[in-house]
Amino acid sequence: xxxxxxxxxxxxxxxxxxxxxxxxxxxxxxxxxxxxxxxxxxxxxxxxxxxxxxxxxxxxxxxxxxxxxxxxxxxxxxxxxxxxxxxxxxxxxxxxxxxxxxxxxxxxxxxxxxxxxxxxxxxxxxxxxxxxxxxxxxxxxxxxxxxxxxxxxxxxxxxxxxxxxxxxxxxxxxxxxxxxxxxxxxxxxxxxxxxxxxxxxxxxxxxxxxxxxxxxxxxxxxxxxxxxxxxxxxxxxxxxxxxxxxxxxxxxxxxxxxxxxxxxxxxxxxxxxxxxxxxxxxxxxxxxxxxxxxxxxxxxxxxx
Numbered sequence: 001x002x003x004x005x006x007x008x009x010x011x012x013x014x015x016x017x018x019x020x021x022x023x024x025x026x027x028x029x030x031x032x033x034x035x036x037x038x039x040x041x042x043x044x045x046x047x048x049x050x051x052x053x054x055x056x057x058x059x060x061x062x063x064x065x066x067x068x069x070x071x072x073x074x075x076x077x078x079x080x081x082x083x084x085x086x087x088x089x090x091x092x093x094x095x096x097x098x099x100x101x102x103x104x105x106x107x108x109x110x111x112x113x114x115x116x117x118x119x120x121x122x123x124x125x126x127x128x129x130x131x132x133x134x135x136x137x138x139x140x141x142x143x144x145x146x147x148x149x150x151x152x153x154x155x156x157x158x159x160x161x162x163x164x165x166x167x168x169x170x171x172x173x174x175x176x177x178x179x180x181x182x183x184x185x186x187x188x189x190x191x192x193x194x195x196x197x198x199x200x201x202x203x204x205x206x207x208x209x210x211x212x213x214x215x216x217x218x219x220x221x222x223x224x225x226x227x228x229x230x231x232x233x234x235x236x237x238x239x240x241x242x243x244x245x246x247x248x249x250x251x252x253x254x255x256x257x258x259x260x261x262x263x264x265x266x267x268x269x270x271x272x273x274x275x276x277x278x279x280x281x282x283x284x285x286x287x288x289x290x291x292x293x294x295x296x297x298x299x300x301x302x303x304x
Contacts, residue, residue, distance in 0.1 A: 002108075002173055002174045002177045003031065003108070003177070004027060004028075004030075004031040004033050004108040004109050004177075005031065005032075005033050005034065005108055006033060006034050006035075006036065006105065006106070006107045006108050006109075007024050007027060007028055007033050007034070007035045007036070007107055007108065007109045007110075007111055008035075008036045008038060008098070008101060008102055008105060008107035008109070008110045008111070009021065009024040009035055009036070009037055009038065009075075009110075009111045009112065010038040010039070010040065010094070010098050010110070010112050011037065011038070011039055011071065011074055011113075012039070012040075012094075012113075013039070013070065013074070014113070015145065015146065016113035016114075016143070016145045016146070017074060017113060018074070018146070019113065019143055019144075019145065019146040019149065020111055020112060020113040020143045021074055021075060021077065021078070022077070022153060023111055023141060023143045023153070023298055024078070024111040024141075025075075025077050025078045025081060025083060026153045026154055026155070027109065027111065027141070027178075028078060028081075028083045029081050029083065030154075030178070030181040030182055031181065032083075033083070033108070033109075034083065034084040034085070034086070035075065035078055035083055035084070035085045035086070036085075036086045036088055036101070036105055036107065037071050037072070037074065037075045037085055037086065037087050037088065038071075038088045038089075038090065038097075038098065038101055039067055039070075039071045039087075039088075039089050039090075040089075040090045040091065040092065040093075040094040040097040040098065041067060041089065041090070041091040041092075042091075042092070042093070042094060064089055067089050068087050068089050071087045071089065072085070072087050075087075088101060094128045095128045095131035095132055096131075098110070098112070098128070098132050099131070099132060099135050099136065102132075102136055102137070102138065103137075106138075107138055108138060108139070109138060109139050109140075109141060110132060110136055110138060110139070110140045110141065111140075111141045111143065112128075112129060112132065112140070112141075112142060112143065113129070113142070113143050113144075113145070114129050114142050114143065114144055114145070114292055114293070129142060129292070130289070133273075133288065133292065133301060136303075137303075139174060139300060139301065139302040139303075140300070140301050141298055141299070141300045142292045142298060142299050142300075142301070143298045144295060144296060144297070144298070148296050149296055149297065150262075150265065150296040150297060151265075151266065151267040151268065151296065151297035151298060152267055153267070154182050154184075155178060155179075155182040155184045155267040155268050156182070156183075156184050156185065156267055157184060157185055157187070157264050157265055157266045157267050157268075158175055158178060158179050158182075158184045158185065158186045158187065158266065158267065158268050158270060159186075159187045159189060159257070159260060159261050159264060159266040159268070159269050159270070160172050160175035160186060160187070160188055160189065160269075160270040160271070161189050161190075161191070161253070161257050161269070161270070161271040161272075162188050162189065162190050162230065162233070163190065163191075163272075164190070164229060165272065166272075167272030167273060167302065167303060168271065168272040169233075169237075169272070170272055170302055171270050171271055171272035171300075171301075171302045172188070172233070172237075172238075172270075172272075174270060174300065174302055175270040175300075176238055176239070176242065178268070178270070178300075179242050180239065180241070180242060184267070185243040185244075185245065186242055186243065186244050186245070187244075187245045187246075187247055187260065187264055187266070188230050188233065188234070188244060188245070188246045188247065189247050189248075189249070189256070189257060189260050190226045190229075190230055190246075190247070190248050190249075191248075191249055191250065191251065191252075191253045191256045191257065192222055192223065192226065192248065192249070192250040192251075193250070193251065193252065193253060194250055219250075223248050223250075226248045227246060227248050230246035230247075230248070231246055233246075234246060247260065253287045254287045254290035254291050254294075257269060257271070257287070257291060258290075258291065258294055258295060261295060261296075261297060262296070266297050267297055267298075268297055268298050268299075268300060269291060269295055269297060269298070269299045269300065270299075270300045270301075270302070271287075271288070271291070271299070271300075271301060271302075272301075272302050272303065273288050273301050273302065273303040288301055
């Protein structure tokens, strides 16, 4: 079962950062993890390399110390909870520095906001969060602004999207671990996307009788098979003591995941991201991007 011992949490001193820190501390408390608190100072002219620059290269020593102190102040709730915090201040491109520090520090989890002082009202291709999601090799927990958030801490309702792929089963392991540590209820959601979803599917009564009956039977067969597979996952792979609710629906995956999260008042969505190729590019409109854009609770993505 996954174990989180080290969390990297980049902040930019925005209101979103405060909410992000709360989420990072909540996970750190569950696992007794250490936090690396990172602030990246952005110079007027960015260097070409996506590597951390020496702290003193772009600022005086007193300015750097002020930033370090301010960063440490943001994480006082963590130190008050007995969580160890290491403060890191870099200068340069935010996304490049976050990824470089992740490579250097090898955290088990990155926790970061989806909106901040970078000026992105929505997560768009090219934003700091999008770049980190696309390239990070560890799980990433993205946190929406508090003004949009409907989730609560500690976690009580978790939603894990499962498509039975290898990466989604790895995500399920992480969701199970979080459910165990927090005592949360875990919903396993499988979304069936019909090829006729767009444009809207024809009503059964609008089809010839034989075709309508065949389509209705096929739909019932696919839904029953998916529920059976979810039930097998619960009985064969999930430990006892966790309240699990298997669920199957049909539609556009990100639409149905968001709908289920709203209905269940989910505190966290967990999902696996496909590979490092087409899906990994996170094109605008992909399931991952749409979820991170529109979810009112944090989204935890895991990629193999």
